[in-house]
Amino acid sequence: QKEVEQDPGPLSVPEGAIVSLNCTYSNSAFQYFMWYRQYSRKGPELLMYTYSSGNKEDGRFTAQVDKSSKYISLFIRDSQPSDSATYLCARGGGNNNDMRFGAGTRLTVKP
Amino acid sequence: DAMVIQNPRYQVTQFGKPVTLSCSQTLNHNVMYWYQQKSSQAPKLLFHYYDKDFNNEADTPDNFQSRRPNTSFCFLDIRSPGLGDAAMYLCATSRGRLSLADTQYFGPGTRLTVL
Numbered sequence: 001q002k003e004v005e006q007d008p009g010p011l012s013v014p015e016g017a018i019v020s021l022n023c024t025y026s027n028s029a030f031q032y033f034m035w036y037r038q039y040s041r042k043g044p045e046l047l048m049y050t051y052s053s054g055n056k057e058d059g060r061f062t063a064q065v066d067k068s069s070k071y072i073s074l075f076i077r078d079s080q081p082s083d084s085a086t087y088l089c090a091r092g093g094g095n096n097n098d099m100r101f102g103a104g105t106r107l108t109v110k111p
Numbered sequence: 112d113a114m115v116i117q118n119p120r121y122q123v124t125q126f127g128k129p130v131t132l133s134c135s136q137t138l139n140h141n142v143m144y145w146y147q148q149k150s151s152q153a154p155k156l157l158f159h160y161y162d163k164d165f166n167n168e169a170d171t172p173d174n175f176q177s178r179r180p181n182t183s184f185c186f187l188d189i190r191s192p193g194l195g196d197a198a199m200y201l202c203a204t205s206r207g208r209l210s211l212a213d214t215q216y217f218g219p220g221t222r223l224t225v226l
Contacts, residue, residue, distance in 0.1 A: 043203070100153075102153055
C-alpha cells in the first residue's frame with residue numbers, strides 16, 4: 001500500500017467551477033500535509049500546508065485535513081484556466097526529514 | 112530570480128554511459144534533496160543532504176550517487192543509466208527539517224532520456 005493515495009484524474013471542469021481534490025494517507029504519525037501545484041515542465045511549488053486536522057484558507061484555495069479518516073482535501077473556488085496543472089498532495093515531517101507525495105491529479109479548467 | 116537552478120534542463124545519454132545532473136541554490140538552505148519523477152507518478156525521494164550529512168533512502172539503487180561539495184551545489188551521478196532511469200529529476204531545498212513545516216523549494220527539473 002502506498003503511503004499517500006491520490007485520485008488519478010484527469011479532471012476537467014468549466015471555468016468558475018468548484019474543484020475538489022482528494023488524497024488519503026496511511027501513517028497517522030505524521031501531522032504536516034501539503035498541496036503542491038506543478039505546471040507542465042516545471043518543478044512543484046508549494047501551494048498550502050496544514051498541520052494536524054482542520055481547515056486552512058488562502059484566497060480561492062482551502063485545504064482540509066480529517067485525521068480521523070486520514071483524508072486530505074483541496075478545494076478551489078471560482079476555478080480559472082490558469083489553475084490548470086497537476087496537483088500533488090504530500091505528507092511531511094518525522095525525524096528522518098522525509099516527504100511522501102501522492103501521484104498527482106491533473107486538472108484542466110476550460111474557458 | 113531563479114532560486115533553485117538545475118542544469119541541464121534536458122539530458123540525453125546512452126545506456127550505461129555515466130551522467131551527472133547539477134543543482135545549485137541561491138537560498139543558502141541547509142537541506143538539499145533529489146527526487147525522481149516518472150510520468151504520471153509521484154516524485155520519489157532518492158536522498159537528501161542536511162548540510163554535509165548524507166541521507167540515503169533505503170530503496171535508492173546503488174547506481175545513484177550524490178555529492179555536495181559546498182552549500183550551494185549538489186550533484187546527482189548515475190553511474191550506469193538503464194532505460195528504467197529515464198525520468199524527470201527534481202532538486203529541492205529547504206532551510207531546515209520538514210517536520211517544522213518548512214517550505215521546500217523545487218527546481219525546474221532535468222528530464223533525462225536514456226537511449
